[in-house]
Amino acid sequence: MQLHLSTWPEIETYLATSKAVLIPIGSTEQHGPTGLLGTDALCPEIISRRAGDEAGFLVGPTFNVGQAQHHMSFPGTITLKPSTMIAAMKDWAESLQRHGFERIYWLNGHGGNIATITAAFAEIYNGITFSGAGNKPPLRCHLRNWWDLPGVNDLCRQLFPVGEGSHATPSEISVTWFGYPDTARPGGSLTPRIAPTGPILDADDYRRRFPDGRIGSDPAQASIEAGEKIVSLAVRGVIQEFRQFAA
Numbered sequence: 001m002q003l004h005l006s007t008w009p010e011i012e013t014y015l016a017t018s019k020a021v022l023i024p025i026g027s028t029e030q031h032g033p034t035g036l037l038g039t040d041a042l043c044p045e046i047i048s049r050r051a052g053d054e055a056g057f058l059v060g061p062t063f064n065v066g067q068a069q070h071h072m073s074f075p076g077t078i079t080l081k082p083s084t085m086i087a088a089m090k091d092w093a094e095s096l097q098r099h100g101f102e103r104i105y106w107l108n109g110h111g112g113n114i115a116t117i118t119a120a121f122a123e124i125y126n127g128i129t130f131s132g133a134g135n136k137p138p139l140r141c142h143l144r145n146w147w148d149l150p151g152v153n154d155l156c157r158q159l160f161p162v163g164e165g166s167h168a169t170p171s172e173i174s175v176t177w178f179g180y181p182d183t184a185r186p187g188g189s190l191t192p193r194i195a196p197t198g199p200i201l202d203a204d205d206y207r208r209r210f211p212d213g214r215i216g217s218d219p220a221q222a223s224i225e226a227g228e229k230i231v232s233l234a235v236r237g238v239i240q241e242f243r244q245f246a247a
């Protein structure tokens, strides 16, 4: 069940049985020469929608622009300032809370978002406390990175023992190809095969160090089949964790 494909009476009915909603959250940023700009938003979205359909819970619209400042030297990347993202997440959460939601599970697809999401949670809870609701916030948020779901990291390393890397990884690109097979560009090779590694500094420095955008990865190994394996394992993890969180 997806919020943006539902009517308000359907949401009202849902709220009579559950106060929990899942929001996929990611980023719109370059993912190397073969990866989609939406990769970090699409991965949690693909996993969430499938989990929501299988288990019958509500999935909200994807918060699809995040902390991508260091990718800004590549065309198409869009970024939010941390303060903007915190304010927007708080507005999303307070809107949902106004309707009676008490649990928001944020499934994240971008490592660079983690610090800001955590700060947004603090801002949300702070707002609740100072609004007079006291020290026991009726709204609770939970953050999970999709690759940290039980067994998922291990599966990714098993599928891609060499060249998983840390940005534009074959795993995340496989997930997007599974979700959107028309965008798959299987085969081919990249030069160098495994991208360089190094520190992430400012946007222009990033492009000098990592000219095609990848870090340590060989996404030419990506495949729809690998994506399907990763998604089915992640879906199981989300369903189990969301149910516990919602209870």
Ligand SMILES: [Zn+2]
Pocket: 031, 039, 040, 109, 110, 167, 168, 169, 172
């Ligand atoms: Zn990514």
